[in-house]
Amino acid sequence: MDQDRGxxxxxxxxxxxxxxxxxRLGRAVVFFARLVPGFSVVVTRLSLxxxxxxxxxxxxxxxxxxSGAFVGMILALQGYNTLVRYDAQSSLGLLVALSLVRELGxxxxxxxxxxxxxxxxxxxxxLMKATEQLAGMEMMAVDPLKRVVAPRFLAGWVAVPxxxxxxxxxxxxxAYVVAVSDLGLDGGVFWAQMQSGVSVTNDIMGxxxxxxxxxxxxxxxAVFEGYDARPTSEGVSRATTRTVVSSSLAVLxxxxxxxAFMLRGx
Amino acid sequence: MDPRPIRTQxxxxxxxxxxxxxxRMIFQGxxxxxxxxxxxxxxxxxxxxxTTLLNLIGGRLxxxxxxxxxxxxxxSALARRELFRLRRRxxxxxxxxxxxxxxxxxxxxxxxxxxxxxxxxxLIRHLVLxxxxxxxxxxxxxxxxxxxxxxxxxRVALARAISLDPMxxxxxxxxxxxxxxxxxxxxxxxxELNDALGMTxxxxxxxxxEASAIADYIYLLDQGRVxxxxxxxxxxxxxxxxxxQFMGGLPDGPVAFHYPAADYLxxxxxx
Ligand SMILES: Nc1ncnc2c1ncn2[C@@H]1O[C@H](COP(=O)(O)OP(=O)(O)O)[C@@H](O)[C@H]1O
Ligand SMILES: [Mg+2]
Numbered sequence: 001m002d003q004d005r006g007x008x009x010x011x012x013x014x015x016x017x018x019x020x021x022x023x024r025l026g027r028a029v030v031f032f033a034r035l036v037p038g039f040s041v042v043v044t045r046l047s048l049x050x051x052x053x054x055x056x057x058x059x060x061x062x063x064x065x066x067s068g069a070f071v072g073m074i075l076a077l078q079g080y081n082t083l084v085r086y087d088a089q090s091s092l093g094l095l096v097a098l099s100l101v102r103e104l105g106x107x108x109x110x111x112x113x114x115x116x117x118x119x120x121x122x123x124x125x126x127l128m129k130a131t132e133q134l135a136g137m138e139m140m141a142v143d144p145l146k147r148v149v150a151p152r153f154l155a156g157w158v159a160v161p162x163x164x165x166x167x168x169x170x171x172x173x174x175a176y177v178v179a180v181s182d183l184g185l186d187g188g189v190f191w192a193q194m195q196s197g198v199s200v201t202n203d204i205m206g207x208x209x210x211x212x213x214x215x216x217x218x219x220x221x222a223v224f225e226g227y228d229a230r231p232t233s234e235g236v237s238r239a240t241t242r243t244v245v246s247s248s249l250a251v252l253x254x255x256x257x258x259x260a261f262m263l264r265g266x
Numbered sequence: 267m268d269p270r271p272i273r274t275q276x277x278x279x280x281x282x283x284x285x286x287x288x289x290r291m292i293f294q295g296x297x298x299x300x301x302x303x304x305x306x307x308x309x310x311x312x313x314x315x316x317t318t319l320l321n322l323i324g325g326r327l328x329x330x331x332x333x334x335x336x337x338x339x340x341x342s343a344l345a346r347r348e349l350f351r352l353r354r355r356x357x358x359x360x361x362x363x364x365x366x367x368x369x370x371x372x373x374x375x376x377x378x379x380x381x382x383x384x385x386x387x388x389l390i391r392h393l394v395l396x397x398x399x400x401x402x403x404x405x406x407x408x409x410x411x412x413x414x415x416x417x418x419x420x421r422v423a424l425a426r427a428i429s430l431d432p433m434x435x436x437x438x439x440x441x442x443x444x445x446x447x448x449x450x451x452x453x454x455x456x457x458e459l460n461d462a463l464g465m466t467x468x469x470x471x472x473x474x475x476e477a478s479a480i481a482d483y484i485y486l487l488d489q490g491r492v493x494x495x496x497x498x499x500x501x502x503x504x505x506x507x508x509x510x511q512f513m514g515g516l517p518d519g520p521v522a523f524h525y526p527a528a529d530y531l532x533x534x535x536x537x
Binding site (some may be wrong): 141 | 309350353356358360361362364370378382469
């Protein structure tokens with residue numbers, strides 16, 4: 001393997017990684033196209049999807065609620081600290097709400113979801129592949145894309161926006177508690193500022209769109225990595241890691257792009 | 267094409283089959299026929315492609331050349347829908363059992379029924395209990411796959427494989443990793459199911475003793491083709507060296523013990 005040393009070797013390696021990456025992306029797109037017909041499961045076997053939403057919800061709900069509460073409290077403290085310099089602490093409610101609804105709710109929920117449910121999804125599908133459960137289904141004339149993958153994908157897609165909404169709601173409540181009990185702000189002002197300042201079409205819709213996109217991308221990456229994993233324990237563990245890394249990066253990158261578009265008014 | 271009427275044709279015929287994995291030859295010029303109602307054993311060392319052959323018959327892999335015909339239909343030419351219809355009539359017992367780990371024994375056996383039929387729950391219950399009774403595990407219906415021994419898991423997988431009353435069952439290494447009693451149980455089950463339910467059975471194994479005990483007909487594979495075939499008695503009596511080597515369990519002979527490699531001495535000296 002002398003050819004892999006030196007400058008030429010580096011160029012070769014870069015080329016190989018690039019080709020691998022492009023090939024993987026291509027496989028992911030083809031996989032998605034094959035997955036789409038399976039979406040009919042919503043009509044034919046809705047219970048499968050609901051069951052999966054329940055499973056992912058249980059997996060992620062606690063961590064989302066706890067993180068939402070902490071983030072809300074931190075926002076209240078930090079926000080107050082800055083606003084009070086301009087004597088604008090009455091806007092704390094607005095600041096917290098906008099930060100959560102437009103940015104932190106969707107993004108942090110997505111990152112938590114990727115680490116908790118996304119990785120579990122990859123591991124589950126990868127293990128089913130490694131233990132021939134998927135092959136077994138195929139031989140029983142059951143399409144695993146439809147029976148196993150599609151319900152999990154759809155459930156993840158739906159779960160992220162729901163969890164993001166819960167995250168923001170819990171965060172705002174926690175900020176309210178801190179603001180009123182610890183910082184001595186007036187509760188009525190906190191809510192009134194928020195109500196008049198947060199726009200449904202702009203802020204709430206913007207946040208919702210983001211979390212829908214994040215849900216789609218994370219679930220797609222998670223099921224693809226599981227299905228594409230090499231059917232060994234090492235292959236599954238690598239795939240799980242890749243899910244967390246690539247979906248986190250994808251979430252942050254897409255967030256930047258979407259934010260840029262939204263702030264310029266689409 | 268075979269001019270005989272479909273009833274007397276073999277259930278499965280493999281004609282001049284070739285198959286490759288990353289340019290490595292697995293099969294080339296493979297021909298064999300599985301007769302209806304018989305237990306046909308396919309033998310060969312590990313890695314000759316026995317599992318691959320079952321996947322080719324089940325249509326999970328596509329041959330590079332030649333054809334596989336099951337009950338008059340050429341498998342690789344079938345549209346997905348027809349392929350799935352054909353697979354409903356074929357049961358397959360995977361080497362690992364391939365039971366669904368998130369379902370208990372009962373639900374595993376019920377799985378194909380729930381997926382493919384609209385039978386009422388009470389009837390499904392009856393059918394599942396009947397299949398479990400056949401394999402002697404009616405009492406284990408609430409256990410999960412992780413709680414089963416290897417032999418039990420394989421019997422559950424067998425109950426599942428026959429839950430839609432298939433015309434044919436393919437067994438991939440059904441004896442591997444079982445104790446002698448477990449082996450005896452599986453051997454008896456394969457024979458009974460084959461004869462009582464009028465099924466056709468394909469058993470893939472490298473276990474000579476069990477193969478001889480159960481087979482109506484044996485094919486011996488090596489180097490991507492059939493190197494010998496016949497009834498168990500004929501195989502035992504064969505004087506062909508490669509057959510004697512395999513049937514007698516001799517470590518080396520015409521059938522190479524070594525995976526193809528560079529010259530040993532040259533390798534050691536590290537040129
Ligand atoms: N998914 C795969 N990818 C690449 N090679 C494979 C794959 N599955 C099996 N093989 C190779 O094909 C050959 C035949 O495998 P297999 O049919 O499992 O053999 P057997 O069941 O007779 O032990 C082996 O050499 C194996 O390494
Ligand atoms: Mg095998």
